[in-house]
Every structure is written in C-alpha cells, then in structure tokens.
Amino acid sequence: AASLIGGTVGFGTSAHAATTSPAADGLARKLSVIGTPVSRIDGRAKVTGEAKYAAEFQAPDLAYGSMVTSTIARGRIAAIDAAEALRVPGVLDVLTHANRPAMADRDEAYHDDAAPDGSPFRPLFDDRVLFNGQPVAVVLAEDIETARFAASLVKIEYAAETPATDLEAERSHAVVVEKPWKGRGDAASAFASAPVKLEAEYFIPMEHHNPMELYAATAVWESDGNLTVYDKTQGVQNVQRYLCGVFALEPEQVRVVAPYVGGAFGSGLRPQFEVVLAAQGALKLKRSVRVVLTRAQMYGLGYRPATIERLSLGAKHDGTLDAVTHEAIAMTSRFEQFSRHDTSWSGLLYKSATARYVHRLAALDLPTSCDMRAPGAATGVYALECAMDELAVALKMDPLELRLRCYSERDQNDDIPYTSKRLRECYHQAAQRFGWERRSAAPRSMRDGHELIGWGMASGIWEALQIKHTARITLAADGGAEVACATMDIGTGTYTVMAQVAAEMLGLPVERITVKLGDSSLPQAQIEGGSWGAASVSHAILRAATELRGALLTLAQATPNSPLAGLRAEETILADGRLVALQDPARAVATADLLHQAGLPTISKEAESGFEPDDRHAHNTHAAIFAEVRVDEELAIVRVTRVVSAVAAGRIINPKTAHSQIMGGIVWGIGMALHEETLIDHRFGRVMNANIAEYHIPAHADVRNIDAFFVDELDTVINPLGVKGVGEIGLVGVAAAIANAVYHATGKRIRDLPITLDKVL
Numbered sequence: 001a002a003s004l005i006g007g008t009v010g011f012g013t014s015a016h017a018a019t020t021s022p023a024a025d026g027l028a029r030k031l032s033v034i035g036t037p038v039s040r041i042d043g044r045a046k047v048t049g050e051a052k053y054a055a056e057f058q059a060p061d062l063a064y065g066s067m068v069t070s071t072i073a074r075g076r077i078a079a080i081d082a083a084e085a086l087r088v089p090g091v092l093d094v095l096t097h098a099n100r101p102a103m104a105d106r107d108e109a110y111h112d113d114a115a116p117d118g119s120p121f122r123p124l125f126d127d128r129v130l131f132n133g134q135p136v137a138v139v140l141a142e143d144i145e146t147a148r149f150a151a152s153l154v155k156i157e158y159a160a161e162t163p164a165t166d167l168e169a170e171r172s173h174a175v176v177v178e179k180p181w182k183g184r185g186d187a188a189s190a191f192a193s194a195p196v197k198l199e200a201e202y203f204i205p206m207e208h209h210n211p212m213e214l215y216a217a218t219a220v221w222e223s224d225g226n227l228t229v230y231d232k233t234q235g236v237q238n239v240q241r242y243l244c245g246v247f248a249l250e251p252e253q254v255r256v257v258a259p260y261v262g263g264a265f266g267s268g269l270r271p272q273f274e275v276v277l278a279a280q281g282a283l284k285l286k287r288s289v290r291v292v293l294t295r296a297q298m299y300g301l302g303y304r305p306a307t308i309e310r311l312s313l314g315a316k317h318d319g320t321l322d323a324v325t326h327e328a329i330a331m332t333s334r335f336e337q338f339s340r341h342d343t344s345w346s347g348l349l350y351k352s353a354t355a356r357y358v359h360r361l362a363a364l365d366l367p368t369s370c371d372m373r374a375p376g377a378a379t380g381v382y383a384l385e386c387a388m389d390e391l392a393v394a395l396k397m398d399p400l401e402l403r404l405r406c407y408s409e410r411d412q413n414d415d416i417p418y419t420s421k422r423l424r425e426c427y428h429q430a431a432q433r434f435g436w437e438r439r440s441a442a443p444r445s446m447r448d449g450h451e452l453i454g455w456g457m458a459s460g461i462w463e464a465l466q467i468k469h470t471a472r473i474t475l476a477a478d479g480g481a482e483v484a485c486a487t488m489d490i491g492t493g494t495y496t497v498m499a500q501v502a503a504e505m506l507g508l509p510v511e512r513i514t515v516k517l518g519d520s521s522l523p524q525a526q527i528e529g530g531s532w533g534a535a536s537v538s539h540a541i542l543r544a545a546t547e548l549r550g551a552l553l554t555l556a557q558a559t560p561n562s563p564l565a566g567l568r569a570e571e572t573i574l575a576d577g578r579l580v581a582l583q584d585p586a587r588a589v590a591t592a593d594l595l596h597q598a599g600l601p602t603i604s605k606e607a608e609s610g611f612e613p614d615d616r617h618a619h620n621t622h623a624a625i626f627a628e629v630r631v632d633e634e635l636a637i638v639r640v641t642r643v644v645s646a647v648a649a650g651r652i653i654n655p656k657t658a659h660s661q662i663m664g665g666i667v668w669g670i671g672m673a674l675h676e677e678t679l680i681d682h683r684f685g686r687v688m689n690a691n692i693a694e695y696h697i698p699a700h701a702d703v704r705n706i707d708a709f710f711v712d713e714l715d716t717v718i719n720p721l722g723v724k725g726v727g728e729i730g731l732v733g734v735a736a737a738i739a740n741a742v743y744h745a746t747g748k749r750i751r752d753l754p755i756t757l758d759k760v761l
C-alpha cells in the first residue's frame, strides 16, 4: 500500500484504497434502483443545448481574451511590442508578465490537489519560457474576433536557448524516481537461470487528451468585486483553492462552477492556465472576461508522457514465472516531476517468484506531463501484456493458458488478498463469447481472401479507489429530494448514479431526485478522476440518507402514540414516501406528514464518506480483452473488426452508463494501438500535429463490433454497496490485445505504438 509521487490525491497507489464498515448504513433493503440501466438524467439537457459549458455562460459587459503563445521552447522573452495590437479598435488591454495583476511568489500558492513535486507553472508570471506553446500574452477585447486578430499583431522577441524534447535522445539522462513500490527476491539471478527468457522494449508515444470541449473559463466580475468563475475542470473546489492561493483571495471571494464538462480524461485534474488568464483579465479590467483555448493551444496543456518500457520475463517450460523485471523511462517537464507507476502492475497481475521495478524520468523542455485515462497502467500494462504474448510464443503455449497458469490469487507486491477478484471469470466468459478455442495458433494461419486475420488477447487491471466526499440530502414536504456534492460529472454519468443512490436510499423514484454538483459552494469533494467518483460519492449519499432517516425517526417519535415508537434508525427504511418499520410494514408514517407536523418545509442532512485506510486488502478492478484484426496483405491496413471485453468491477450502479465507459475505453484503446501520437519537431520543441485532423483518433469507420460486458462480482469488503468504480479499466489492456492480434495476423511484432501501416509493411 504505497504512496505515489505528487498531490494529496494520487493515482496508481493503494494508499487511498480503503474499506468502510457495512454496519448501520441502512442496506437492509433489497436494491431496486441501484443496478438498473437508468438513462442519463442530464441527457435531455445535453442534447437540447440547455446544458451550459464554461464558454457559454453569459455576463453583462463580457470581454474576451485571446492568447499569444511562445514560439520557442526554452529561453526568455526579450521584448514584447503590443503597440500595434493596442491600436486596433475594441482592444482593451494586452496582458503580459510586465503588467498583469499581482500574483503569489511562493511555489506552494500554486500547488493543487493533483500537483506533482516541483515548481508549478505560473501563467504570465515572468519572462521565462519553459515550453513551446506557453501563454506569453493575452489580448483583451470587446469581442473574440478582435481579440484573436489583435493577438496576431503582438510582436515578441526571444532570447532562445536550445531545447531538449526527445525522450529517446535524453533517455540516458533520465533519473530514477524514488519509488515507493517494492520488488521481491533477486529478479536478476532468477532471470539469468530461467530456462525460457523474454526481453523486449516497447514504446508508447506522447498522447494528448483532445476532449470535445475546449478548455475555457468565463470569469464573472460580480458587483461586489467577487469572482464567479465558470471553468472547464475536474475539480471545482481544487480550482477555487488554487485561485485563492495564486491571487491571495478568500474562499468567499471566489466561486467556481462547472455543471457540465465535455470530456477531460485527466486533463482537467489540475487547474489549467485558461482559468488563471481569465481571472487575471477580470482582476485587471474589473470586468468579466472569457478565455477560450483554440484546439491548437490545448497542446500546450498536459499530455500522456511518452514512455519506454523494458520487460524481462523468465519462466519455466510449464509457464511458471520465475522473474519479472519491468523498467520504464517516462518524460516530464524541467520544472515538475510528474510520474505514475507503470512498472509494478507486472508483479501484481501475475504470480512470479521475483520482481524488480525501476522507473526513470527524463526532464524535457515541455509542459509537465499529466494524468491521462488509466495513467501508468495504460502504458505499463500495454508493455507487460505484449511481453506475456511474446513469452507465450516462446513457450509454444496459448496466451490465455499462460495467463491462467500465472494467475495471482493474492497481491504479491504487498502479500495481501484482494477484496474480490473475478478475473478468471472474465477470461472464461470473454474467451467463450469471442470463440477463442477456434484460434489457430500459428501466425498468418487465418485469412479471408486478401486479408490476414489475427486474434489477440490481454488482461486489464486498475485500482478501485475511494476518497473523501461529503453529500447533502434535502427532503421536501412535497416528497421530492435534492442531493448535492461538489463532485463533477465529466461525462461519465455522475448525475445519474447520484440520483440512483439517493432514490434507492430514500425510497423515491429517480424522477423525484434533483442532483446538484460541479459548484464549489456545495459540500466538499475532491477532484473527479481515477474512477473513484461513483464509489466515493455513493457512500457519502448513503451516509447522508442514513442520517436523514434518523432525523425523521426522531421527528416521528416526538409525536404521541407514534407507530414507530421504540424503534432504532437501523430498524426502519424509507419507502414510497414513508418511514417504515423494517419488520412490520404496517408501522409507517408519511414523511410529508412528519415535515408538516414539525412545520418544516424541508429537512436536510449532510454526511461524509468514512473510509478507513485498508492495508490488509488489495483493491482492484480487472478485465479480459480479446481482439480480432484484419490486415490487408498488400496495403498493410489494419482494421479492428471485433473486441470482446469482460470487466469485473464489483457492483455496477448503472449498467448503461458503465457500459458506455467501457465502450469509450475500448475505442480509445483502438486509437492508442493504431492512431494516436503527438509528434514534435525537436529542433523547436513544437508539436507538429496540434489539431484533430493530424492527431489521429478513431473515426466511426475504425470502430466495428464491440462486445463489452460485466462479470458479476460480489464484494462485501470494499464498501457497503460493493462498488469499485469503472472508467479507466475499459482502456487498460486493449492496445496490447490489438498489438498481439496484429502479430498473430502478420507474424510481425511491432512494439512501438501506434501500429501504423509503414511499420506493418
């Protein structure tokens, strides 16, 4: 149960995994809403345009900011000439490091809940240029067109230095990250004496998130001088604290709001520069300011670090693993040390007598790398699962059979049991649906006309994390209820699962629940990411509902001859607008009557999810992925024609939204395997394909038949609802299954992603 580099909230660590006591949480009921495929309660708002995003909130007298970004990757700003821009009618100001409002000096003021070690980037702070695409000025104008035109007139002179942005070229300078995860035994000697050996190096390129919604902030200057900031983010309270730190403001002076987020995938875990720039503009002009990044400017934000992964596997002829060594070299900026664990999944997923992990970081003249869906696992498990496939070939063993022989019943990194693990069931069910037993083992042995057919498989693993959230439930005399928490819905379905859990606990139909989230003034929540949202907020709702039930019982028992006299809260449930004795449904009181009698229009209770750190169990979700590719023999075009993915992730609160999460992960896996890569011109440290025409992602024609499903997994340890959370688990392993299928189709092992046709030819 190690802790990871950076941030009070960390990925890739079981430090935040925890269990809760199932007692007294009112789960005596049979679940009827949780576990059902309720359609998104925010769906109508989203498809009708009623849902507002950060760049859509209006304010009287709104001014617009347009960024000027650096064209060098390293050096200093020697001079800024904004005279021509300032002469354009409608231009209000040109903000630079020389004239921006006051900002904090100390590094700590810029730290946020997902910040790694180091000295966070400060927009428009001084004349230093740390990466290409860095904001160096913002033109403020009466309208966006004027701002953008005038931004093109700002002239900047630089004192440039030679940048280093090529991971491969800098790999020898990478330094070992102090790693909290431990290995076991002497992996080097065990490898040396292993009868069957596999050593291989894999490469995952830099990737950018490219969410549909552009990063944007509308900072509204209120009449009292306070700021209401509509920002695209995965954590409104995180951004609020950050803005307070940076501009020395009190929490009452800044409210951050993001009711809807059009995808983020980790890019919004940290406050991004658009929100600082909008706030700077508002503070400078004493007027509302909106800043929207262009698609190209979004490539100046964080990214998935390019990673070199080296695997050494030593095995006996029967497939028993004697040695696992996993070394990774990833990239970060020169000013912050971002890393997630890529390596230790390898000794966790499979039984191996020895294991060794080394993680190195290369500091480059780039923005700091950051979390992108399943950070560490998407890359590390890709390498591991390709290496396992290569080992299976060396052993002349079916790749699924090898996984089953190495199946790990315990977390060997910490030598503890799992709260639950039904990966074996995932393998069996997915293999059956896929028809894996019909696979002919030899590469190039399956074909259909001019197309080679390949079948590959891989495993997926992610963590089941839970963090502190507070939820407030307000029950009204008319029988409706509101559930509120400052958590986020980044498109994942949080609104809907919150409504479902509240409806379940209050015994109300989902339609009677109103959900409030994405507002810093709501009860406490941390950033949403890591697939911890559903489990965390559900437990807070469960507790708030329990408190509310207790308060209603107190009201009931205050009346003479109450039918509920003598009962304890855990002996009651809420159902159909009534508080009912569990053992005797005839003993009941209408909650509306209770509120009327007490003269209360509403009754409200707030509670915190209460997770105890749990070092005695491993908390993980698992998946088995099978993929079919068809490769045109002459043209080397690879098509992923079929993916079957079985996921074990505890209780699924909403099979519909959860299924969508897994589908999204699989599509992303197709992109990771075949399309995605950010390309840098290393002479200038500049991204060359900073647009979604040249940064390729799967289009509809790239996505064929996907069969994703959940394997039943009853978890009575992790939390009272047995919820593990889904999201990232949908991605982990998918690219490996596809890469392994490409090998099976062609006999060619391509270890560098993406598998483009030039590599296949």
Ligand code: MOS
Pocket: 234, 264, 265, 266, 267, 269, 371, 372, 373, 374, 375, 528, 529, 530, 531, 728
């Ligand atoms: Mo998560 S890295 O916020 O998809």
